[in-house]
Amino acid sequence: MRTRKPAETRKAEIVDTALRLADELGPDRLTTEAVARRVGITQAGIFRHFPKKQALWEAIAGHIAGLMEKRWAGALAARQPADARIRSLIAAQLRLIRATPAIPAILFSRELHSENDALRRAFLALLGRFHRRIATLVRQGIEEGVFRRNLDPDDAAMLIVGLVQGLAVRWSLTRRGFDLLEEGARLLDLQLSGFANPESEHRREERS
Amino acid sequence: MRTRKPAETRKAEIVDTALRLADELGPDRLTTEAVARRVGITQAGIFRHFPKKQALWEAIAGHIAGLMEKRWAGALAARQPADARIRSLIAAQLRLIRATPAIPAILFSRELHSENDALRRAFLALLGRFHRRIATLVRQGIEEGVFRRNLDPDDAAMLIVGLVQGLAVRWSLTRRGFDLLEEGARLLDLQLSGFANPESEHRREERS
DNA sequence: CATATAAGTTAGTGTTCACTCACTAACTGG
DNA sequence: CCAGTTAGTGAGTGAACACTAACTTATATG
Numbered sequence: 001m002r003t004r005k006p007a008e009t010r011k012a013e014i015v016d017t018a019l020r021l022a023d024e025l026g027p028d029r030l031t032t033e034a035v036a037r038r039v040g041i042t043q044a045g046i047f048r049h050f051p052k053k054q055a056l057w058e059a060i061a062g063h064i065a066g067l068m069e070k071r072w073a074g075a076l077a078a079r080q081p082a083d084a085r086i087r088s089l090i091a092a093q094l095r096l097i098r099a100t101p102a103i104p105a106i107l108f109s110r111e112l113h114s115e116n117d118a119l120r121r122a123f124l125a126l127l128g129r130f131h132r133r134i135a136t137l138v139r140q141g142i143e144e145g146v147f148r149r150n151l152d153p154d155d156a157a158m159l160i161v162g163l164v165q166g167l168a169v170r171w172s173l174t175r176r177g178f179d180l181l182e183e184g185a186r187l188l189d190l191q192l193s194g195f196a197n198p199e200s201e202h203r204r205e206e207r208s
Numbered sequence: 209m210r211t212r213k214p215a216e217t218r219k220a221e222i223v224d225t226a227l228r229l230a231d232e233l234g235p236d237r238l239t240t241e242a243v244a245r246r247v248g249i250t251q252a253g254i255f256r257h258f259p260k261k262q263a264l265w266e267a268i269a270g271h272i273a274g275l276m277e278k279r280w281a282g283a284l285a286a287r288q289p290a291d292a293r294i295r296s297l298i299a300a301q302l303r304l305i306r307a308t309p310a311i312p313a314i315l316f317s318r319e320l321h322s323e324n325d326a327l328r329r330a331f332l333a334l335l336g337r338f339h340r341r342i343a344t345l346v347r348q349g350i351e352e353g354v355f356r357r358n359l360d361p362d363d364a365a366m367l368i369v370g371l372v373q374g375l376a377v378r379w380s381l382t383r384r385g386f387d388l389l390e391e392g393a394r395l396l397d398l399q400l401s402g403f404a405n406p407e408s409e410h411r412r413e414e415r416s
Numbered sequence: 417c418a419t420a421t422a423a424g425t426t427a428g429t430g431t432t433c434a435c436t437c438a439c440t441a442a443c444t445g446g
Numbered sequence: 447c448c449a450g451t452t453a454g455t456g457a458g459t460g461a462a463c464a465c466t467a468a469c470t471t472a473t474a475t476g
Contacts, residue, residue, distance in 0.1 A: 194402015
């Protein structure tokens with residue numbers, strides 16, 4: 001018995017480690033043994049803090065949700081035109097994915113969902129909140145005259161969410177082979193240019 | 209020993225069954241036992257046809273690639289304006305996903321990729337071919353005057369691929385809770401309207 | 417119709433996994 | 447400083463898994 005830590009500290013440590021390992025192994029190959037070894041306790045020790053592995057997943061899900069909500073709130077604090085706020089929000093999301101690359105894999109893991117419906121619902125709700133935030137910003141953008149009036153905010157938001165997902169998937173398949181934020185900013189520019197109000201004088205200068 | 213089939217027939221049967229089961233269980237939870245039971249042979253029988261489980265996955269990957277290429281070729285046969293051909297291509301892809309819903313889960317499974325780099329590369333290449341087909345159509349659309357001249361075909365294609373991915377993910381998370389083709393057609397309309405050439409007289413009539 | 421071949425079976429093996437239980441020692445409050 | 451609490455350990459268990467070896471028998475062919 002080396003070091004000993006209060007339960008809350010250890011719990012957080014386990015969740016954090018699991019999140020990192022889920023990226024290396026894939027969420028469904030994450031074992032209590034692997035987590036324990038990296039945390040520096042025995043495998044059985046994990047079960048003092050999480051009575052079932054399921055409980056660990058639930059804690060991870062909660063942690064992810066917390067991280068996201070925090071970053072979203074931070075990104076939307078500044079007072080800016082709607083399109084700039086969308087860019088901030090997406091940039092924040094991409095920064096989070098870059099810092100915690102297991103997130104997309106966990107969110108979209110068929111395995112986790114197939115045996116754990118609560119988890120599936122939690123992630124669906126989380127994605128729903130992300131979508132709603134974007135849709136709200138699009139709606140504001142229309143009011144501000146930045147986006148065209150005949151734009152459906154929900155559909156526009158779906159395209160933006162799809163952009164992020166597509167990017168995350170490609171980033172993972174290419175083994176982080178490009179700059180997530182740079183690529184994201186460029187694609188988002190293109191996406192938003194398609195939403196722009198043609199009668200607006202707020203014309204965005206275009207790259208040559 | 210009930211029925212007995214020539215190896216090629218049986219192999220195809222196993223691949224097909226595995227594809228269906230991968231959807232129900234998640235790709236990483238697919239076991240040889242489950243496949244065998246549903247095919248109607250014993251677990252050991254699987255290994256007569258695929259010496260390692262890995263080999264089964266490779267066969268599945270090849271099958272998926274074959275399916276996709278076939279559908280893409282079919283969708284692009286007709287002579288139509290570029291935007292219509294993009295719509296056909298995406299519709300074909302969504303029809304395939306609807307018929308074989310395991311495909312996205314397999315393509316994007318972190319688990320499969322983490323232990324099987326050849327598979328990861330194969331899927332990456334497949335996605336690359338899909339992207340290239342779309343980019344080519346976008347390029348043609350620009351030449352035909354359907355899309356704006358300052359549009360980057362590669363970036364535009366990425367947004368379209370993202371649209372399909374986002375749709376597939378949401379379809380899976382919502383347990384097929386909406387019509388994939390209908391929703392896809394609507395979002396693609398929106399996406400393509402953002403690419404349209406503003407100086408074109410080929411004006412698309414808009415929904416009220 | 418005899419026979420070779422190949423499809424399939426039975427009965428295992430070693431490994432990995434989540435999870436349990438009895439125990440121990442580090443911390444904490446009185 | 448001592449007693450109760452609690453983080454962590456050691457040693458195991460049974461279930462699930464991919465894979466193997468030795469066999470049996472259906473089928474296609476000469």
